[in-house]
Amino acid sequence: MPFKINVADKGKTFKVETENEDLVGQKIGDKVDGKVFSDDLEGYELEITGTSDKAGFCGLPDVEGSRLKKVLLSYERGMHKRPKHEGKKVRSNVNPKGLRLRKTVRGNEISLETVQINTKVLKEGKKKFDALFVVPAPEGVPSEDGKAPAEATEAPKEEEKKE
Template sequence: MAFKVVVADPKAGKSYQYEIDGNELLGKKIGDEINGSIVGLEGYKLKITGGADKCGFAMRHDIHGAMKMRVLLREGPGYNPKESGIRRRKSLRGNTISKDIVLINTKVLEYGQTPIGE
């Protein structure tokens, strides 16, 4: 199973994309900390911040499980209203990584010896 993992570096203000094959991320949730060696970053610690499935539906932290749901939203991840007070029903993915997820967003919590760009 192939995942695209986007690693955001808050110090540099840049993002780096890695493609990995493996099942070690299955079952992890948004907010979990993972070892950077999964994507080839030895000594790094990463935090899962979100993702998207194969159809482009975003993951949301407050939907538990791995299923896709239609949720009534007024703000937050997955919906940006044009005016305040407007609500809309949107399809979103749960907070658990499953086989349907293809993109995983992470950010660096602890840095290792080598810079990320190398």
């Protein structure tokens, strides 16, 4: 199963997919060479900041191993807001003080069950980060100049019918 890697640097995040199984056994917080993820990221040093498995359970750095575990959480990583109560009146305090819930989380080790890996750039390589991931402009959308693309302004050509 391929890993979906999110590479973040200064407010920009780009996605890379890889099936490299050298990542299995790495932990959250480990520093990894960028070439493990993609040949384009050669020379980059990346830090693994988080993971998520195929069921959507997040990986916590405090839980050792790659197993699923139920842990008691307060408002932090893995627990975001109070659960919704269907059909009840909306309360103003969505984060009551002292609320702790038992949630299922995955351990801090990357396994074959892991699908998504979040990383951040610690050291940049030879190539600039923005040059590695060029995003093509969608068709029919005006460019930065405010002019429509030349192809979009021309009338569509009609095909000749062969009889």
